[in-house]
Amino acid sequence: MLLAIMERGMISAMIEGEKRPPKVKGEQTICVGCGSTLRAVMPQFKVAHWRHNCGDCDPWSEPEGEWHLGWKSFFNPRFCEVFMRDPESQEIHRADVLCPQSGGEGVVLELQHSPISEEERIAREVFYTKENRMFWLLNMGRTSALSFNFSSCLNFSEANRIEIGGRDFYRMEWFMRGTMLDKWKQSRVHVFLNHGPFIFYLATMAACRSLVGGQAKGEFALARLTVLEFLRAVAGDDPFALTISSAESEGG
Ligand SMILES: [Zn+2]
Structure with a gap:
């Protein structure tokens, strides 16, 4: 079965001119798809990723x-x-x-x-x-x-x-x-x-x-x-x- 190591979100997003995963807790950037805010998620046992503040803009995305x-x-x-x-x-x-x-x-x-x-x-x-x-x-x-x-x-x-x-x-x-x-x-x-x-x-x-x-x-x-x-x-x-x-x- 799927061990989701990332909830719905993105591994990399554009931040300060670079497409990358979040580095520290509290980082924020803007989704190039929908323009809304992405927040860094840094789970202890899962993979660091970006999550939409108000729901993922891609309804087809799945936990990974x-x-x-x-x-x-x-x-x-x-x-x-x-x-x-x-x-x-x-x-x-x-x-x-x-x-x-x-x-x-x-x-x-x-x-x-x-x-x-x-x-x-x-x-x-x-x-x-x-x-x-x-x-x-x-x-x-x-x-x-x-x-x-x-x-x-x-x-x-x-x-x-x-x-x-x-x-x-x-x-x-x-x-x-x-x-x-x-x-x-x-x-x-x-x-x-x-x-x-x-x-x-x-x-x-x-x-x-x-x-x-x-x-x-x-x-x-x-x-x-x-x-x-x-x-x-x-x-x-x-x-x-x-x-x-x-x-x-x-x-x-
Ligand atoms: Zn988006």
Whole structure:
């Protein structure tokens, strides 16, 4: 289960020209999203963060645990918790990660720990894909039951392999009761699954319609990639987007 090490809030905010976590109790700054006051929260056993004085301006924000913070720590704070505003509706949300890419659309990465409704999934996809591409990263280790069920289904045997768009996908089946993946297969953006040190790319209607269109309930297909391949896909060509050293990232 989620050990929230941060209530709803932001790790970093703009203060004195720098985007950073709070350093001392009593610090205040202004939220660049909504203009209201942010106060430093310095819990004894949790992570220092900023909290809105009068309620978080992003209704999609959720309490965060080590899983969120671990993934965000791969990215330069400048590219984390990035406010975006819909020019028409004026709706504001902050992307967990937004990496601009030279000469094209940036990539929004949403780190999804808790289950969300179909309506909210679609609303987020619509909002974040107005000017960017979007990746979901789902935490498949969220509970021990989910983690066990998911790992029990993994099957990368040669007989299950199918190549689509130059990528090897492996067909599998969720043979326990109830799978969250049936709804995620319907996504119109890129869906990645994280389980322990592994990343899997889910075949979705958006990316693999020919395969997913013929799948029965419970069937799904995954391609494997390394954490580094995933991080590079999010960061694109910006050498400053990742906090890992260039030597590491060259090593592959
Ligand atoms: Zn705000």
